[in-house]
Amino acid sequence: MLRFTLSRLVQAIVVVFVVFTLTFFMIRLAPGSPFATGEKQMPEEVMEMMKRSYGMNKPVYQQYFGAIGNYLQGDFMPSMKYEGRANAKIILDAFPVSLTIGISALLIALGIGLPAGIIAAVKRNTFLDYSAMSLALIGICLPTFVMGPFLALYFGIKLEWFNVAGWFSPTDWVLPSVTMGLIYAAYIARLTRGGMLEILNQDFIRTARAKGVPGWKIVVFHALKGGLLPVVAFLGPALAGITTGSFIIEKIFNLPGLGQHVINAVFNRDYTLTLATVVFYTSLLVAVNFLTDVLIAWLNPKVRLA
Amino acid sequence: MSAATAVITAPSGVSLSKGRSLWQDAWARFRKNRLAVGCTVLLAFIGLLCAFGPTVAFYKFGMTGETQDLVLKASPPSAQHWFGTDSLGRDLLVRTLEGGRVSLKVALIATLVALLIGVSYGATAGYVGGRADSWMMRVVDILYAMPFMLFVILLTVAFGKNMTLLYLAIGAVEWLTMARIVRAQVLTLARQEFVEAARSLGLPGRMIIFRHIVPNVLGPVIVYTTLTIPAVMLLEAALSFLGLGVQPPDSSWGTLIDDGANNMETYWWMLAFPAGIFSLTLFCLNFAGDGLRDALDVKSGKD
Numbered sequence: 001m002l003r004f005t006l007s008r009l010v011q012a013i014v015v016v017f018v019v020f021t022l023t024f025f026m027i028r029l030a031p032g033s034p035f036a037t038g039e040k041q042m043p044e045e046v047m048e049m050m051k052r053s054y055g056m057n058k059p060v061y062q063q064y065f066g067a068i069g070n071y072l073q074g075d076f077m078p079s080m081k082y083e084g085r086a087n088a089k090i091i092l093d094a095f096p097v098s099l100t101i102g103i104s105a106l107l108i109a110l111g112i113g114l115p116a117g118i119i120a121a122v123k124r125n126t127f128l129d130y131s132a133m134s135l136a137l138i139g140i141c142l143p144t145f146v147m148g149p150f151l152a153l154y155f156g157i158k159l160e161w162f163n164v165a166g167w168f169s170p171t172d173w174v175l176p177s178v179t180m181g182l183i184y185a186a187y188i189a190r191l192t193r194g195g196m197l198e199i200l201n202q203d204f205i206r207t208a209r210a211k212g213v214p215g216w217k218i219v220v221f222h223a224l225k226g227g228l229l230p231v232v233a234f235l236g237p238a239l240a241g242i243t244t245g246s247f248i249i250e251k252i253f254n255l256p257g258l259g260q261h262v263i264n265a266v267f268n269r270d271y272t273l274t275l276a277t278v279v280f281y282t283s284l285l286v287a288v289n290f291l292t293d294v295l296i297a298w299l300n301p302k303v304r305l306a
Numbered sequence: 307m308s309a310a311t312a313v314i315t316a317p318s319g320v321s322l323s324k325g326r327s328l329w330q331d332a333w334a335r336f337r338k339n340r341l342a343v344g345c346t347v348l349l350a351f352i353g354l355l356c357a358f359g360p361t362v363a364f365y366k367f368g369m370t371g372e373t374q375d376l377v378l379k380a381s382p383p384s385a386q387h388w389f390g391t392d393s394l395g396r397d398l399l400v401r402t403l404e405g406g407r408v409s410l411k412v413a414l415i416a417t418l419v420a421l422l423i424g425v426s427y428g429a430t431a432g433y434v435g436g437r438a439d440s441w442m443m444r445v446v447d448i449l450y451a452m453p454f455m456l457f458v459i460l461l462t463v464a465f466g467k468n469m470t471l472l473y474l475a476i477g478a479v480e481w482l483t484m485a486r487i488v489r490a491q492v493l494t495l496a497r498q499e500f501v502e503a504a505r506s507l508g509l510p511g512r513m514i515i516f517r518h519i520v521p522n523v524l525g526p527v528i529v530y531t532t533l534t535i536p537a538v539m540l541l542e543a544a545l546s547f548l549g550l551g552v553q554p555p556d557s558s559w560g561t562l563i564d565d566g567a568n569n570m571e572t573y574w575w576m577l578a579f580p581a582g583i584f585s586l587t588l589f590c591l592n593f594a595g596d597g598l599r600d601a602l603d604v605k606s607g608k609d
Contacts, residue, residue, distance in 0.1 A: 011447065011448065011451070012451070014448055015448055015451045015452060018448065018452070019452055019453070022457070023460065026460060026461075027460065030465060031465075137589070140588075140589075140592060141585045141586075141588040141589040141592060142585050143540055143543065143544070143585075143588075145543070145544065145547045145560075145563055145564075145567070146563060146581040146584065146585055148567075149563075149566070149567040149570050149577055149581075150577075150581075152570075153570050153571070153574070153577075157571055247455070247459070247548060248544055248547060248548065251547070251548060252567065262456065262459065263459060263463065263548070263550075266459065266460055266463040267463055274460070278453075278456050278460070281453055281456060282452070282453050282456070285451070285453050286451055289451055
């Protein structure tokens with residue numbers, strides 16, 4: 001178990017490092033510079049001063065190692081476009097919005113998906129099963145950018161229950177979270193049903209039934225732990241999808257989240273902010289993946305040996 | 307000689323026709339799945355409509371997606387414009403079909419890119435085996451953990467928005483699972499008894515690969531390819547929706563949905579029709595893929 005955890009940890013660090021390096025050089029290879037993209041051209045001397053203050057007069061390899069040094073000390077460096085603001089501050093201001101929506105979406109997805117999947121598996125091939133699974137289909141072929149506008153149209157404009165855009169009133173999280181949550185609920189319901197069906201067909205379940213254990217106890221105490229493995233394995237990718245999916249959700253509902261900053265930073269050639277946001281997202285995803293891997297290995301010893 | 311032939315002749319009454327091949331079995335199973343067949347027919351219909359519809363519109367009515375009807379600006383569906391018109395008075399049906407052309411083209415080419423990279427990488431890893439294989443798969447593991455959506459965004463924003471880049475970027479994201487599937491298949495097949503039997507019968511390596519390995523790998527590859535197409539379409543539409551994919555004057559289903567979402571408060575049809583066709587296509591692709599998976603008896607498409 002320790003060996004497995006350590007090897008996964010090393011892999012996670014390698015991923016963050018590779019992403020750091022790729023982003024650092026890729027954004028510098030792109031045409032344009034953080035200081036040239038404006039309506040009025042800066043005088044030469046001012047440009048030189050700006051470059052010097054960000055250390056951009058040094059050779060690229062020195063900038064690269066300097067950036068590594070800064071990041072190792074937890075310093076995400078100042079933004080090049082938003083003058084006088086630290087990247088860390090920009091991220092901390094915007095991330096709570098993305099996080100609120102991501103977490104509530106995940107909770108909605110689990111709250112709908114798990115019960116629907118379990119019921120569909122237990123009442124297999126009945127009307128309940130078919131209706132739960134056809135609902136799950138809607139989630140699979142209606143992507144966020146189709147579902148979002150329709151929900152906004154109906155609940156926002158027609159019924160006027162919620163605001164269609166913005167982040168002002170305390171109910172503004174509802175529509176974005178429901179949009180994303182419903183889609184992931186569909187995946188989770190399908191996975192839960194599959195996992196539970198596999199477990200419910202096994203011998204130890206038949207033994208329990210033969211001993212006279214009541215049906216609900218079999219489901220809750222015997223089948224659930226194994227049956228939910230595929231769902232646990234899906235949580236890592238789901239969170240990845242939810243965080244990157246938030247780019248689209250933020251656009252639909254016009255939210256001041258982190259996704260907008262990533263796109264704007266790349267557009268503005270804001271070298272340091274691009275690096276900071278991309279590394280931040282990557283570390284987040286890698287950390288979640290690492291935790292789910294360890295959790296799965298703990299739940300299912302077979303994985304450790306593979 | 308004649309005696310030996312007599313022995314293997316079937317008893318009278320039983321017609322010993324040709325044995326049923328794997329593919330005939332699969333076809334029989336697929337035909338029984340009415341949903342999958344229906345979806346395939348519908349897909350073919352949508353595909354043909356997108357391929358030839360705009361041409362018909364042009365030669366019969368002299369209309370392209372750019373032709374503006376200055377009288378009927380932003381008009382709801384009518385006998386003249388079945389899907390209505392957009393705010394510049396362009397026929398939405400023609401625009402949707404033209405958008406479908408672009409979306410389907412991107413989906414097919416990007417899937418092809420993913421297929422080529424994935425199959426050659428996976429087959430090499432599985433065939434070479436040993437240490438090279440484990441390093442190659444370690445690389446895939448690491449790439450898997452990278453936030454590719456971010457890189458696609460970085461690439462398309464930073465390096466202009468041309469279609470070739472779009473194909474490559476999407477293809478580069480989607481090849482990983484294909485490589486894993488092919489590698490696992492090749493690895494297990496090469497060690498199986500029937501391959502060993504073929505070898506001990508003196509079949510040359512070339513024949514083993516083409517008669518025994520390729521047909522067995524083909525099933526999972528076909529299944530996963532059909533399931534990759536909707537994933538690619540989704541990615542393309544998402545990028546276009548964000549304004550990073552297909553650029554004007556071209557339009558795809560993603561950009562049409564984006565347009566529609568911006569106008570939905572007053573002109574519902576601009577969102578409803580492109581979104582409806584797009585979702586229908588995704589639905590059909592998923593079911594055709596699922597049907598193929600059941601028919602070809604592939605254990606699991608994704609690991």
